[in-house]
Each structure stands twice: as structure tokens, then as C-alpha cells.
Amino acid sequence: GINAEYMGGKRQVLIRPSSKVIIKFLRVMQKHEYIGDFEIIDNHRSNKIIVELNGRLNKTGVISPRYDISLGSIEKWVLNLLPSRQFGFIVLTTSKGIMDHEEAKKKNVGGKILGFFY
Numbered sequence: 001g002i003n004a005e006y007m008g009g010k011r012q013v014l015i016r017p018s019s020k021v022i023i024k025f026l027r028v029m030q031k032h033e034y035i036g037d038f039e040i041i042d043n044h045r046s047n048k049i050i051v052e053l054n055g056r057l058n059k060t061g062v063i064s065p066r067y068d069i070s071l072g073s074i075e076k077w078v079l080n081l082l083p084s085r086q087f088g089f090i091v092l093t094t095s096k097g098i099m100d101h102e103e104a105k106k107k108n109v110g111g112k113i114l115g116f117f118y
Contacts, residue, residue, distance in 0.1 A: 016048035088118025
């Protein structure tokens with residue numbers, strides 16, 4: 001599992017272990033300005049990520065197992081996982097890379113669900 005620890009005044013969170021998938025998930029969150037910058041610390045002792053929080057993120061979750069989501073079922077997952085259609089994103093891993101559900105719809109691809117944030 002992913003271990004996230006709040007540091008100090010909750011302005012930063014430490015995630016470990018780091019992985020390519022987590023980094024891409026964070027990039028999606030960053031693109032939508034739900035988090036600030038993040039730093040990947042990868043030395044012989046540890047591999048972890050320090051994420052700067054900006055106060056916008058309410059909740060993030062990882063979905064396991066990674067269910068297959070067809071293009072047609074994206075909407076159903078949005079309704080189930082997000083508090084409203086107006087904000088938040090579902091993150092998918094697709095044949096065209098890791099992206100949010102809006103981008104998946106634009107690119108006309110389904111995939112496997114990784115998680116969500118809002």
C-alpha cells in the first residue's frame with residue numbers, strides 16, 4: 001500500500017514508496033492545480049515523494065483492484081466516486097498513458113481505474 005504521512009502544518013505530505021504510477025497520478029493532480037510541487041527523493045536509503053499541498057485537495061483514493069472501465073461506463077464511475085460532476089477527477093491508466101477521465105473521453109479511450117481525487 002501507499003503510506004502517506006502529514007508533516008508539520010499539513011502543508012506537505014510524504015508518500016512512500018514512490019513509483020512511476022504514483023508520480024504520473026500526482027502529475028494529473030498537479031495539472032488541475034489540486035497540489036503544488038512535489039519532490040522525488042530516490043537515494044539508496046529510501047524512495048519517497050514529498051508533495052506540497054495547496055489547500056484544494058479534499059480527498060484522494062486508490063481503487064483496487066484496477067477495474068476495467070469502458071468509455072461508456074466512465075460517467076457511472078464519476079457519479080459513484082466524485083461528490084459532484086463539477087469537480088474532481090478519476091484517474092485511469094490507458095493505452096495512451098495515465099490521464100484523467102475528461103482527457104480519456106477526449107481521446108476516446110477506456111482503461112483501468114487507478115483512483116480519484118477531489
